[in-house]
Amino acid sequence: MVVFTHHQLQSRFSTTPFHMKLDDHNDNDEIEKIMMKKGRKAFMEFPYVSSPQKKLMVDLVSTVENGLNKKLLPSTLPPNVQYYQNQTNTTHASLHIRSGKPSSHIDFIYGGWIHRELPNGGALNITSLSAYLNASTNSPNFLLEIIRSSPETLVLILDLPPRKDLALYPDYLQKFYEDTELDAQRQILEKIPEVKPYFSSSLYFRRIVSPTAIVVKIESEAGERIDEIIQEHVDLIAKRVLQIWLEKCIVENNEKVDEIERMYLLKRDKMVRSKTIEIEFSSSLPYLFGPEIANRVWGTVQKYFSTS
Helix, strand or coil, rough: CCHHHHHHCCCCCCCCCCCCCCCHHHHHHHHHHHCCCCCCCHHHHHCCCCCHHHHHHHHHHHHHHHHHHHHEEECCCCCHHHEHHHHHHCCCEEEEEEEEEECCEEEEEEEEEEEEECCCEEEEEEEEEEECCCCCCCCEEEEEEEEEEEECCEEEEEECCCCCCCCHHHHHHHHHHHHHHHHHHHHHHHHHEEECCCCCCCCCHHHHHHCCCCCEEEEEECHHHHHHHHHHHHEEEEEHHHHHHHHHHCCCCCCCHHHHHHHHHHHHHHHHHHHHHHHHHHHHHHHHHHHHHHHHHHHHHHHHHCCC
């Protein structure tokens, strides 16, 4: 999730219309396929971030899509939601969402980036990747977000957010957080001098992440040092956490959820997701992109974040 409100965007993509001769009955389908590819390309370019961060994001998205390939449906996002920008060309964003097949535990995967030019001449860049599971399983979701507000400062959020109350379900804590030794990944990262714990101003956010969540600020007067940390440390740790999630929550996930637990998960997921998109989109989108684009993106994303 890209939490615009918790942290302080000329387009590189051609907007030239396509001119192609197509059979009349296939015109709309062919154009739609072309625009879908154009939108996904925009997302996978991660055009405004450093090479180490781009490589990390491309690797993570590819790993998720390859690992879940047979469990995912093709993206049906409209092209003007896959990539959009404001009227002054100072803010650009891209979204990538794919639903899971009905027979899978996957509800949807959600990736995005945003680039905003700041009045002081700098830029805010946010990249994110999340995977949301449905109520056929109680396994945690996956969350990664990188917020870079300047060349010298970066905030990293990496977690498997729990979908059950850990105080009430100690076996859940044991299975997904203690047995997997997730906390060791946070401890490795926090040994680096430039890495410090980061405390979000949102008490809600601090409540829904796990006790093993990596929520850190990386600061260095030499911007290239941050890229070194991404390349040498964050890259490995993020991929390790993702691998744990894929193995424990997808590959080895054979447990059945009874009707009582399914109803509990549906209720909890609905509450968490409603609050998440409210924080992410309701106030930030109109401010960044204007009401027309905000309503278009909000209306599309809402469909995925609703539970049934």
